[in-house]
Structures are given as structure tokens and as C-alpha cells.
Amino acid sequence: AHVVLPYHKTLDEIKELKRGKDKIGTTKRGIGPAYADKITRTGIRMIDLIDEKLLPKKLENNLNEKDAIFGKLYELKISNQEKKDILKKYREYGQLLKKYVTDVSLYLNQAINEEKNILFEGAQGTLLDIDHGTFPYVTSSNPIAGGACIGTGVGPTKIDRVMGITKAYTTRVGRGPFPTEMQGKLEESTRQKGGEFGATTGRPRRCGWFDAVLVNYAVRINGMDSMVLTKIDVLSDFDKIKICTSYKYHGETIKEFPVNLEILENCIPVYEEMEGWKGDISQITKYEDLPQQLKAYINRIEELVKTKVVIVSVGPKRSQTIVREKVFK
Template structure:
């Protein structure tokens, strides 16, 4: 049963879209298993660039069935807008499947997200303001709205009433905002029902049957390992599990069916939003990485914080995900540096620490310990094999592989679909 998980091994934005798209022509299903439209993938096909926020990257592969799993939270207006945009560009979206158990982001979730973040002031988390966290909170509190609820007006109305009973109290009495009308929310949500109906399915059954038929299924995570609600840099994290275990709970496919777990690593490190970032650069090198790498969030539009590669984080990602391979992206961005620092350990209160500290306090005080590796000046975007890379670029890749604890099986040397060096096949 060839089921693969593909996920971010840092703080997200590692280039998962390109990796998924690269495999898209060889797999039968691509499944988003968590997150919502707070994630973003950029995929470049020829001279066309596609920015995907909620849809699986496999939507661009004509032979692939894209699936939004039960672990995803869905904003219907964003989803329909994204589908419409792709249709206008000639992309066939008719194969899309959406789990009936996926939770719906409602207008009141977006309102609560924005109001709460503003209220936190300097203590804010740095959310995208798209209602993701409040939707997951309602899911856990068992007052969430699921896709299947759009097809039973009575149940939908009861659930909206239950959710707004508390939220309107909070909005009016705590935040001094107007109450949200129940009827207005119900009417808006019912308006999406007919448009979404062709896509809604029992995706748990579909995916398990596909695996029993020896179909290839690729599970695509949003965000990254260090943003995982359990295993990330809490509280500066997302509201779901982008790590490998989330692929099982977010799709209904058991762990014994997963055959490979691929971590996407950027050749340096970036982060969007608040939270600790030991290798963050505030100098000209950081500005150069941002400029050359085009480091601006696909979904947020915010500039990404940039820093050197952090091997401590990579080792941690290997461990908590059980990674079998790495896909190293954006190696071309590092062309031109005479020396490239790599963080090999942290210094915390005078101690050298080579593994990610479990204490939030320690991680906030972690200072990077760098090892300088020789850089290269040659253009690598035309490289088709590992041997085509300059010797120093080869050595950089080998050093990262050794430090990270899993083999690097593919290397991105440019943004295009064909600008990838495949060392070992993922399939």
C-alpha cells in the first residue's frame, strides 16, 4: 500500500507545493489532512504560477484526485473562489473530493479570530486572522459545524444557535462588538450547499479503498513541524497537527498503511508570525535571503523572517515525524555567499545543547552555535544531476544530510517544476 506523507520540517513555507506537484503526476490521490486557508503553496508550471491556499497541490495534475480530508477546516467562500480562479485558467477541478466530516469556518469564526488577536496586543500570536483557531476550538468543544451539516437545515440552525449563544455574549460584553445574527449565518452557509454538493464524499472510505487497490496516495501537510499544536514552539503554533501523525487522524487512514514520510527542508530557515527563531538574521544577509528567495507569505502576504539553516530543528523534525527522506528546496538562493553559516547546536545559559530543548524558556534563550561551510558562486539552476552541482554545493548538501539524520532524496535548484534534482525516487 504505497501511502506517502509529505510535510514541512521547519516552520512552514519550505516549498511543499513544489514537492507535491513534482509527485502529482505519479500519484493517484493527493490529500490535505489539516489546516485551512492559513496555509499556502506556490506551484510554478512552465511560465504559469499558481498560488493555492486551501486546495491540495494535486489539483494541478490532470491524472490525480485531490482530496480535502476530515482534518481540514474549510472556508466555503475561499474554496469556491479558489476553484473559480483555477477554472478560469483552464484547470479541471471536477475531481476534487471534500470530506463531509471536515469542519466549516463560519463568518463568526473569522470575527472572533481578528477581535481576539487585536485584544491580545503585544501578546498576540500572529495568526492569519482567517478563523482557523476558533474553528478548531469549536471542533474540540463539540459545537463545530461540519460540511455535512449544510444539508440538514434543522441541525445547522441548532448548531449555529449553540455556537453563537456563547460567542455573542463574548462579543458584546467583553469586546464591545455587535452580536451576530443567527439567521444571517444560517442563510449564508445554506447558500454554499448546492455549490459544494458535487464534491462532498465519504473520503475515509474512498482513500482506504484506493489503498486496497494499490493506488498511490500522497498526504500533504500544511504549515510545518515547528508549528504543530503539540510538537511545535507553543504557543506560537497553528491549531492542528502538521506532523506525520496528523495525516492518519486527518484522513482516516491507519498508520500501518504509511510507507514513507518525506520532510521538506529549505536550504536556510524562514518563519512567519511571532515566536522564537534562534537563527533569525537582522542584517544584510537576512535581507538578501528575503529578497533573493522571494520570501513573502503566499497566504498572509507578510514578509518572512529569514535565517541560516538550523540543523537542531531538522534533527527534531526527523525524530517526531519518523522521516525517511528529505526534499531540500531553494538551494539556488544561497549562490553567491563566500561562507554559509549552519547552526549545529545552541548555547543556553553557557551550555551547549545539540537537541531541541523541551522547555519553552530554554528555547527562547537559545543562541545558535554556527559552523561555516564554503559557499559557491556558480549558477546551479540548470543542474540536472547531483554531479552537476559545484563541489561546495555538493558538500553543503552532504553536510545538511548528515546533520539532519535522514537522506536527502531531491534538491530544488529553482522555482520551476523541472528545476529539481532527483537523487532517489520517492515512489
């Protein structure tokens, strides 16, 4: 695990500011620059942070390098006092966290050998994946299912199943292509009802109709066995509900998610329109009691993405989760 340091956050803010109208929508938390250090093999890892003898030298090298970058590119300076303060603070952090640091791969594989159950949860979403997302509007890591193996040191043959989680509509935070994005009051009402504001920055999320082309891509990239459909209650006020089944680009019908950003930014979504189920569903606890129109919506999603929806949520509480099929041991 690599450590985000103050100079990473400063770099993140400066670079985003310098992009002007071409901002990528970073959270400015220093994640990208920390990953850059990882790739250039200069980053500070947790194992370095807890090593009181090694940390000062590695941190000094990094601070001197960043100071040179700040000076030559941005006319900024890291003072000697700031360098001393960072070293002191992060040495303390290392000793404070030391008892929580372990060999995660060994720990988890021992648990697997003892037949314990392990659940990996990915952050963010498929289209924010550094390799398979809408580059450059992506994060710096691999939040797809394969990232669980890379990030934990658990081999792929140890993974029993992959469950995808998606909302009953589509959202995106920050910049980037969004073919099914709603507009005006429709988007705002969906945002407010769904509480669609970024967990890290509080930025309003962009909202759109369910995009089966996109979800099909996510099913393929992640190797999903089943799906969870959340926030279905947010759509309860609509008379008609749309599902995007394909895109149009210069008259051509596109059914597979395009990797070309130019196409994705300029394609037109093709919709099927379904009847809404108008009414409060938040107290329903059995799948068979859901409105027929809602079950038809779920069935159509399953047909389009070729994956069964095994769990449906009709509200934010645990009691508002409807399990159609037992997926955990």
C-alpha cells in the same frame, strides 16, 4: 471537516488585538476559534452544513452563544438580520458543496485496497504543530506526518514512507523563537531572492541559517525516511554559508531541540562555516554536475540530521528539480 464562519474571523481579530505586545501572529482567518468550537464539541461540520434540516438549529445555537460572548466580553452584538444572513448564505454554501462531500476515510481506504498510489501533503511545518511546535506560537492542528492519519482516517500501518521537505535555509512567519535568524541586509537579501512572503497574508518571512538541531527534531517527530532540500539556489551568492550544529545556553551545549520556550528564546546558535559555491546553478539538471562546495554542504546536512537528501531543487520550475534517488513507484 469543520467550517469556519464569520464570527470565528471576528473573534480571531479581536483576541489578537487584545493581546497587545503579546500577539502570537495569527493570520486572523478564524482557524483558532473554529478549532476551539471543535474541541468544545459545538462546531459546525461539513456533514451539518449539507443537512438543511439540522443546520438551522445548530447554527442558531452557535450564533446565540457567540452573541453572548461578544456582548459580555467585547461589547459587540450580532444583529438578528446578521444571523438570518449567515444562515441563508451558509445553507446555500452547503447545497452548493454537497456533491463534493464524501466519507474521506472510506474513499481513501478503498483506493488503497485497489493498490492505487496516494500522496499526503502536510501544510505549514513541524514547529507550528499544536502539540510538538513552539507553543503558543503555533497553528491549531497537527501538520506533522502523524496528522495525515488523524485528518484522513487512514491507519498508520498504511503509510509506506515519510519524506520531509525543508529549505536550504530556515524561515519563520510571525512571532516566536528563531535562534538562527539573520539580521539586517543579509536577511532582506535572502528574503527577496527567495520570495519569502507568507502565502496567506503576504507578511515577510523571517530568514535564518540552516538549523540542524531543529531539523533533527523534525526528523524524529515525523519519522522521516528521506528529505527534499529546496531553494538551494537562493544561497548561491554567499562566500561563506553557516549551519547551526548546536545551541549554547548559560554555557551549556545543547544538541537536542529544547521544549522549554525560555531556553529556545535565549540560546545562542553554534555554527559551522562552509565554503559557498558562488555562481548560477539554476540550469544544472544532474546532481553530479553541482559545484563540489554545494555537494559538501548537502553531505554535511545529511550527516547532522542522519537522513538522506533524495531531491534537490535549484529553482521554482519542475524542470529545476534534481532527483538523486527514485522515491515514488
